Amino acid sequence: MSLAKRADGLRAYPVKGGEYLAGNAVIFLVAGLAVPFAAADDSAVCAGVSRLGVDNCQGADSTERVAVEVxxxxxxxxxxxxxxxxxxxxxxxxxxxxxxxxxxxxxxxxxxxxxxxxxxxxxxxxx
Incomplete structure (x- = not known):
């Protein structure tokens, strides 16, 4: 039995501390935290494209979440x-x-x- 269904291919991921993620930008996961292209390396996983920008420049890891479309x-x-x-x-x-x-x-x-x-x-x- 399924517990839930996602609508419209949306996901939300915690943002790495000190990062700003622009809207309509490709978002990557590094060690489970969302980062922009500039912070992505060969271990990064493409999570999708952000719906809106998120500013976590002053926050710690996981203080903010970013919504992405797959x-x-x-x-x-x-x-x-x-x-x-x-x-x-x-x-x-x-x-x-x-x-x-x-x-x-x-x-x-x-x-x-x-x-x-x-x-x-x-x-x-x-x-």
């Missing part, structure tokens, strides 16, 4: 993702651009590539 999002293509990469993992080259290259496991994972268009790459974000 699902498919379109990003720029670094130029190395092709149709043959559908179903493979994409990596963030920067906050707005995806690559098929992990840069020797130094880039955070974005998610699974679901479609490649002339103007970008669709990827399924979130955990």
């Amino acid at each position: 699902g498919e999002r379109k990003f720029l293509n670094a130029g190395d993702i092709t149709l043959a990469d559908v179903g493979e993992t994409a990596f963030f080259a920067d906050e707005h651009t995806l690559s098929a290259d992990s840069n020797t496991s130094k880039r955070p994972k974005a998610g699974v590539i679901t479609q490649v268009d002339d103007d970008g790459v669709w990827v399924s974000l979130g955990i």
Whole structure:
């Protein structure tokens, strides 16, 4: 028996102390705490895209929570993702651009590539 159902692909995660998370930005989890792209490393897990900004610059770990949306999002293509990469993992080259290259496991994972268009790459974000 299920205890509950999530609506609309929303999640909420505790924010790392000292961090500001912008609205409509990719959010990562590092050791279970939400951080922006700038604080993400190769161990970071992409949680989704923030609905609103959250300011935890003066707070301790977990003082604030950020709401994120999971699902498919379109990003720029670094130029190395092709149709043959559908179903493979994409990596963030920067906050707005995806690559098929992990840069020797130094880039955070974005998610699974679901479609490649002339103007970008669709990827399924979130955990």
